[in-house]
Amino acid sequence: MRAEDKSKDGPARPQPRGQGHLPPSGLCSVPKCLIVPAESGGLPVSLTMATKLRQSLFGNTVHVFSSDWKRARFSFHEPFSDLAFALEVGEGGARSIQMAVQGSIINYLLFTRKGKDCHFHRVRAISKQEQKQALAASLAGVLWAAGEAQKATVCLVTEDTLVTWTPDYSADGFTERLRLFEVLEREATEKFIYDHLQCFSGEGSHGVILFLYSLIFSRTFERLQEDLDVSTTHLLQPHAGGFQCRQAVLNLILTGRASPNVFNGCQNGKSQETLRGVLARSDVGYLRWSKGTSEDRLSQVGSMLKTPRLPIWLCHVNGSYGVLFSTDRRLVSDWKRERLFDLYFHGGQPSQKKPARLTVDTHSHHWERDQREDEHGPGRRFSPVEMAIRTKWRDATVSWNGTVPFF
Numbered sequence: 001m002r003a004e005d006k007s008k009d010g011p012a013r014p015q016p017r018g019q020g021h022l023p024p025s026g027l028c029s030v031p032k033c034l035i036v037p038a039e040s041g042g043l044p045v046s047l048t049m050a051t052k053l054r055q056s057l058f059g060n061t062v063h064v065f066s067s068d069w070k071r072a073r074f075s076f077h078e079p080f081s082d083l084a085f086a087l088e089v090g091e092g093g094a095r096s097i098q099m100a101v102q103g104s105i106i107n108y109l110l111f112t113r114k115g116k117d118c119h120f121h122r123v124r125a126i127s128k129q130e131q132k133q134a135l136a137a138s139l140a141g142v143l144w145a146a147g148e149a150q151k152a153t154v155c156l157v158t159e160d161t162l163v164t165w166t167p168d169y170s171a172d173g174f175t176e177r178l179r180l181f182e183v184l185e186r187e188a189t190e191k192f193i194y195d196h197l198q199c200f201s202g203e204g205s206h207g208v209i210l211f212l213y214s215l216i217f218s219r220t221f222e223r224l225q226e227d228l229d230v231s232t233t234h235l236l237q238p239h240a241g242g243f244q245c246r247q248a249v250l251n252l253i254l255t256g257r258a259s260p261n262v263f264n265g266c267q268n269g270k271s272q273e274t275l276r277g278v279l280a281r282s283d284v285g286y287l288r289w290s291k292g293t294s295e296d297r298l299s300q301v302g303s304m305l306k307t308p309r310l311p312i313w314l315c316h317v318n319g320s321y322g323v324l325f326s327t328d329r330r331l332v333s334d335w336k337r338e339r340l341f342d343l344y345f346h347g348g349q350p351s352q353k354k355p356a357r358l359t360v361d362t363h364s365h366h367w368e369r370d371q372r373e374d375e376h377g378p379g380r381r382f383s384p385v386e387m388a389i390r391t392k393w394r395d396a397t398v399s400w401n402g403t404v405p406f407f
Contacts, residue, residue, distance in 0.1 A: 029204060030157055030174070030204055030205065030206065031202065031203070031204045031205075032159075033198065033202070034157065034198055034199050034202045034204065034205045035157050035158060035159050036156045036157065036158055036179065036196070036199070037158070037159070038158050038159065038160055038179075040156075040158075040179065041179075041181070042156065042179035042180055042181040043179065043180040043181075043182070044158075044162045044178075044179055044180075045162050045163060045175070045176065045177075045178040045179070045180065046162075046163065047163045047166070047169065049178075049180075050163050050169065050175050050176060050178075051168070051169055052221050053175065053213065053216060053217075054169070054175070055234065056216055056221060056224060056234055056235060057212075057216075057234060057235050057236050058234060058236055058243070059233060059234035061168060061169045061170060062170050063243070064170065064172040065172070065209055065243070066092070066093075066241065066242035066243060068090065068091060068092025068093065068094065068242055069092060069093060069094050069206075069208065069209055069242065069243070070174075070206050070209065071090060071092075072089075072090060072092065072094030072095075072097075072098065072206075072207065072208035072209070073200065073201055073202065073203065073205050073206070073207035073208060074087055074098065074101065074135055074139070074200050074201045074207050074208065074211070075087065075088050075201050075203075076088065076128075076131045076135070079126060079127050079128045079130075079131055080124070080125060080126070080127065081124065082124055082353060082354035082355070083124075083346075083352075083353070083354060083355075084123070084124050084125070084126045084131065085105060085106060085109055085123035085124065085126060085134075086102065086346055086348070086355075087099075087101070087102050087105070087348075089102075089348040092242055093236070093239065093242050093243045093244040093245060094208040094209075095320075095321055095348070096244065096245045096249070096250060096316075096321050097208050097211070097212060097245060097249065097250075097253065098208060098348075099314060099321040099322065099323055099348060100250050100253040100254060100284075100314050100321075101138055101139065101142065101211075101253065102314075102323050102346070102348075103254070103284035103312050103313070103314050103323050103325075104138035104139075104141060104142060104253075104283075104284060105134050105135065105138045106123065106312055106323060106325050107138075107283050107284060107310055107312055108134045108137050108138050108141075109122060109123045109126065109130075109134055110122065110123060110310075110312075110325070110327060111310055111329060112137070118327045118328070118329060119327060120327050120344065132194065132197055133194070135197060135200070135201065136190050136191075136193045136194035136197055137190050139193050139200065139211060139214075140152065140186065140189040140190035140192075140193050141186075141190075142215065142253050142256075143189060143193075143214055143215060143218045144186045144189055144218075145255075145256030146215055146218040146219040146252060146256050147218040147219065147220075148223075148256070149186070150184075151182055151183060151184050151218070152182075152183050152186075152189040152214070152218045153180050153181065153182050153183075153214060153217035153218045154180070154181045154183060154189070154192055154193060154196070154214050155178050155179070155180055155181075155210050155213040155214045155217060156178070156179055156181065156196060156199050156210070157174065157177050157178060157179075157199070157206075157210070158177050158178070158179050159177070160177065161173075161176050161177055162176055162177060162178070163175075163176035164176070174206060174209070175213070178213065180217055212249070215249075215252060215253070216235075219252065219258065224258055227248065227252075227257050227258035227259060227260075227276065228248060228258060228260055228276070229260055229261075229273070229274060229275050229276045230269075230273050230275075231260050231261070231269070231275055232246050232247070232248050232260035234246075235248055235249050235258070236249070246260065247259075247260055247261065247262060248260045250286065250314065251278060251286075254282050254284050254285070254286060254305070254314065255278060255279075255280070255282040256282070257278075257279065259276050259277055259278050259279070260275070260276060261275055261276060261277040261278075261298065262277065262278065262286065262288070262299070262300070262301045262302060262305055263277040263278070263297070263298060263300060263301075263302040264277055264278060264279075264302035264303060264304050265277055265278075265279060265302075267297070267298060269298065275298065277302060277304075278302060278304040278305055279304070280304060281304050281307065281308055281309050282304075282305075282308055282309065283308060283309050283310045283312070284308055284310065284312045284313070284314060285305045285306060285307065285308030285312065285313045285314070286301060286305040286306075286313060286314050286315075286316070287301060287305075287306065287313045287314075287315045287316070287324070287388045287389070287391055287392060288301055288315070288316040288317070288388065288391070289316075289317055289318070289384060289387040289388040289390075289391055290316075290317070290318055290319065291318055291384065301391065306391070306392045307332055307392075308332060309332065310329060310332065311325060311326035311328060311329065311331040311332050311343075312324070312325040312326075313325070313392075315345075315385070315388050316388075317384045317385055317387075317388050317407065318384050320347070320407070321347075321348070322345060322346060322347035322348060322385070322407060323345070323346050324343050324344070324345050324358075324385075324388075324389070325343065325344055325346075326341060326342065326343050326344070327342075327344075328341060338362055338393065339361075339362060339363055340359070340360070340361050340362070340363070341359075341360055342357055342358065342359050342360070343357075343358045343360055343389070344356065344357055344358070345358055345385055345407065347385075347406070347407045349406070349407070351406065352406065356400060356401075356403050356406070357401050357403075358385075358389070358398050358399065358400060358401070359398070359399040359401060360389060360393060360396050360397075360398055361396060361397045361398075361399075362393045362395075362396045364396075364397040382398075383398075383400075383405035383407065384407060385398075385405065385407045386398040386405070
């Protein structure tokens with residue numbers, strides 16, 4: 001781990017004019033226990049870095065994160081419970097990031113942990129210590145992939161304000177207190193995050209924002225601009241009085257590259273401009289379905305995301321996010337396993353007390369499909385989750401096994 005004397009993303013020792021503290025009313029409240037001391041090392045954020053960060057996110061240096069983003073963090077449900085594997089998620093734009101990370105957590109718990117089997121009870125029977133290990137490993141894995149498996153950059157908050165307000169930059173009292181810690185090994189990244197896990201999971205930590213900052217610095221501003229295209233020049237867009245993630249953010253978490261589109265490879269847009277999609281399969285995939293939306297060739301999810309290396313999918317359904325997963329690793333590599341299989345769905349709603357078990361039949365007859373549609377009452381049609389599943393397994397029937405469809 002080292003702080004560079006020089007950085008492509010900005011000078012190592014910032015010298016902003018009028019360096020000092022913001023007035024108390026401008027400070028962003030972060031509990032003292034979640035603040036690292038200045039002597040911890042790391043690279044202090046500069047005005048150049050803060051400006052580039054704001055522009056990469058919002059397209060300008062005026063907008064700041066809304067309150068729902070500031071509240072968002074990575075905290076689990078109770079250990080040794082039906083939702084022990086699951087993050088507590090709220091409403092707002094940060095939810096998509098939390099659910100994308102949730103996919104990585106499930107990957108770790110089911111398929112990555114050494115000496116652990118892949119049975120569903122393993123994601124429920126986990127302790128608080130195992131929750132912490134899963135979160136640290138998942139966050140580290142995402143950052144390491146974004147850094148091209150060469151380095152990761154972890155952002156933490158210090159007490160001192162390192163950048164002050166200028167006419168061209170509106171301070172938010174949080175970004176101006178960042179220190180950047182560069183880590184050069186995957187295992188060291190995981191250990192560093194584990195040692196500072198409260199900075200991402202503690203109440204008041206702004207943990208999701210810190211992770212997003214770390215993700216951008218790990219990717220670097222140069223690579224980020226190479227990833228994007230004319231359809232997406234920055235990562236967030238206004239929505240319902242706040243901001244929501246563009247597809248590039250989700251693809252950066254899922255694939256390590258901030259591709260703005262969900263199709264495979266590159267395609268020409270309507271004006272023959274080059275649009276960038278997904279170049280390779282990732283561990284966690286992506287499915288999308290929205291009522292009343294007709295998809296053209298540029299909006300259809302490609303096979304790279306539909307068929308990931310492991311049977312886990314981030315699902316974007318009618319504007320909300322959930323995760324589908326299977327405990328059978330071979331589901332995405334052996335077509336014979338796709339005849340009849342179970343998927344588990346976690347949507348993150350407060351009303352959901354345990355994952356729903358869905359049985360998917362890809363070879364049912366039409367009269368079986370008609371019967372399944374009536375399973376929960378007359379006139380019942382396919383639920384949005386079922387429609388998302390059918391974007392990968394066309395004409396499949398889905399049984400909720402006694403659970404009333406809730407998503």
